Amino acid sequence: MIDRRRLIKAAGVGGTGLLLGSSAMGATFTPPSSVDRGHVEPGPDGRPRVSFPNWRDPADTPSSPPPAPLPPEQRVGFAIVGLGRLALGEILPAFAKSLMAKPVALVSGSPEKLHAVAAQYGIKPEACYSYEDFDRIRDNSEVKVVYIVLPNAMHRLYTERAAKAGKHVLTEKPMSVTAKDAQAMVDACKAEAVKLMVAYRIQYEPFNRRAMKAVREGAHGRLLAYHGINTQTVAADGHLQWRHKKAMAGGGSLFDIGLYCLNTARFMTGEEPVEIFATTYAPPGDPRFSEVEETVSFMLRFPSSTIANCFTSYGGRDDKHARLNLAAAAVDMPNCYQYLGQRMTVTKRESDATSHDEIVIEAKNQFATEIDHMAECVLTGRDPYTPGEEGVQDHRLMEAIYESARSGKPVHLPALAGLDHFRGPPPKADS
Known part of the structure; x- marks a missing residue:
């Protein structure tokens, strides 16, 4: 049986010295260039991102590249209109998976929900709006997109109000309650030169x-x-x-x-x-x-x-x-x-x-994917x-x-x- 104390002594250090030596080595160790450390290169959008060569044999599915999120200050700000089940259960949590967007404002008819949800997501009190004072959102330069998560009959009104405030619109489906109302939403956004996207998440899944x-x-x-x-x-x-x-x-x-x-x-x-x-x-x-x-x-x-x-x-x-x-x-x-x-x-x-x-x-969060598509359209000017x-x-x-x-x-x-x-x-x- 090997005596651990004799082995350490033979190595020329005490037990404490061995631990200290390992720690010190870790603090100064630099992997040799032959070790795969990844490298920075321009991504598809021209922004720098970390890239790694494939480390698997061709028999295995290659790993996805690491995400390359925009810095927080460059992400597109969204206002969420309506704090119902879908907004609280799926949409707001999806921003944690978003690479290009962030929630910056909330709209609700319930002051209690506004206060509670704003605290959870770090939304400023002055960026919390009631339905009555929604039009004040035009003065909030952080808000670029209004995401409408309301009952269908309310989509047209808040699309038109958002467009008049100069904000792009992402609306849940169906767009409204009639084709006539839906067309009016398209016309309102075109008149104000803002983008209108419908949240058909399946088309991005x-x-x-x-x-x-x-x-x-x-x-x-x-x-x-x-x-x-x-x-x-x-x-x-x-x-x-x-x-x-x-x-x-x-x-x-x-x-x-x-x-x-x-x-x-x-x-x-x-x-x-x-x-x-x-x-x-x-x-x-x-x-x-x-x-x-x-x-x-x-x-x-x-x-x-x-x-x-x-x-x-x-x-x-x-x-x-x-x-x-x-x-x-x-x-x-x-x-x-x-x-x-x-x-x-x-x-x-x-x-x-x-x-x-x-x-x-590989699964993706469908709401984050469609939110990022809308954000990318705002940043680049392309159509949804x-x-x-x-x-x-x-x-x-x-x-x-x-x-x-x-x-x-x-x-x-x-x-x-x-x-x-x-x-x-x-x-x-x-x-």
Whole structure:
């Protein structure tokens, strides 16, 4: 058995000296140049960033480059309008993952919430506004973008007020309650020369973007069908839910969660539908659905002959699933409309067998990703990928869905040439 004391003595130092020696060596040690320490180089935007060569064998997926956030003083300031569940549960926490933006102002009708949330996020008291004094935001030079997280019927008013204050606008979806109101929002922002973006987070989410690129590039042949399901239940005390009031929501499950199916089908194909057929259902005697529908099933036919079959409901357990039938593969996407937990499986022929391959992609915070895209547009002057025109088109199509359900007949729409007719330039990561 080796005697530890003799070993230390043989090394010529006492136990304390060995520890002190190690500490001193660590304080002065410089790794040799042959050791991978990384280096600084210009990034895609010209800003310096730390880069490391790939340290994995080609058999492993390479690591993502380290993030390169803007210095805090250079980040784009956002005012969050409305401190409800989405703002507090998802949007404000997402700024911790943002590389280009920061929250600098809050707007709420509740002084108690304003005080509590401002303290949590370090928002100055003078940057906290009520709905009545919202227009004072024009004097806050830190605020560049107003993010509207209010009931649908309030989006137009606060978009117009923000535009008049000279602020760019990011609004939650749907844009409003009618296509007419949505178009008025576009016109108001154009009149004041400010940007308007709709928060279609799915169009920035990595799994959905990967599926879209596979469709557009023909990786598995022609897309025959897109199937989108988005369901969830709502509490029985429906009188507390603004989503059950037509004047506030514009519609029921279609406006709230079915919009994901509609917009994602358009996003996947890049096309606009030429035919829509739909049916709706509201349980008789249920006060929650006296003004809006519980369930909608609708079909979209695109110029390429791709069919989108979509189903949305407030009456079924949470399920947010998509499936793509392509000529040479089937792509299954559980949780595709969720805030997190997306998955993707590709089923196809593998020589003389069938493979079920799960695609694993690094997850990203969807809200941080869309916030950073808006911030980048403000900093560079480029147009948003999901501008107001994209939201107006969804309103037109939702109105066609309701018209088909009322008449029991398909609604035919004019064909629009080209792809991505209402979208702006793709996100920088795809440029």
